[in-house]
Amino acid sequence: MKYLKIFIILLSFSLIFACSKGDEVVVKAGSSKLTKKELQEDLKSLPPQTKVFLPSPEGVNRLKDELIKREVLYEEAKKKDLAKSEEFKRRVEEFKKITLINMLLEQELKNLPQVTEKDAKDYYEKNKDQFIKPTEIRLSQIVVKNEEEAKKVYEKIDKGEDFGNIAKELSKDEKTKASGGDIGFFKKGQLSPQIENVAFNLKKGQISMPLNLNGNLYIFKVTDVKGTAVEFEQIKEQLTEQLRAKKQQEWFNSYIEELKKKHKVEVNEKALQEILNQNLIGGKPEETPQKTK
Known part of the structure; x- marks a missing residue:
């Protein structure tokens, strides 16, 4: 086509x-x-x-x-x-x-209120700490041995548990777990390139995906940022578009939930799994066990 x-x-x-x-x-x-x-x-x-x-x-x-x-x-x-x-x-x-x-x-979507420049300006004023061009950042870390342990960390984060408390409970790094994973402030050039490329692209409060370093998985959180604020005029178009996308996504999620209630939804889990096994996993449909005589 x-x-x-x-x-x-x-x-x-x-x-x-x-x-x-x-x-x-x-x-x-x-x-x-x-x-x-x-x-x-x-x-x-x-x-x-x-x-x-x-x-x-x-x-x-x-x-x-x-x-x-x-x-x-x-x-x-x-x-x-x-x-x-x-x-x-x-x-x-x-x-x-x-x-x-x-x-x-x-x-x-035509009925969804549009995001205006005023909306973007209001958001900017209330969240200025998100728009700082960092010269120095403060990091906390959680160190785990494998993906299964990392999954447990993210499950706790998704539930809203405090990053520092999770570090005390699950981090394998004995030097930092007692302090909730805090490893202090860093300027550019003080971290390894692999960590710096990730950490300096996070905003305050954001958490990284796991980084494989020296055989362990490291999960970082930026807890503080020092630097200069980016002027609103420099980012207003980008910020307006981000807020528009966020509003549309929130509306879409809500709309889908409404439709699920409105229209009866049924899923044949067995048939779905059989199709996945045959077409994606490469297996064969499970056969019904036969009784032995």
């Missing part, structure tokens, strides 16, 4: 057919026809950066070439009766499902 999207990098169709009628045929290949209206619908998804190519004569020729490719391929597919195949029907149904889901989400 990839070739059907090739033309999105090309130029606006309006330059070529500005005087065409709404239903005029733009390209014809055998019995296949592409009308102006159909093409205009296709080109609505053009990204803004693509439109810089609109005035180019080369773009006009490339557009025509891509439209011809699309229609001759479509005509050939019809001649081979691929539309009658079960695979085609399956793909069409899948496409319909995804399209309807996207249309539903687009419709529902």
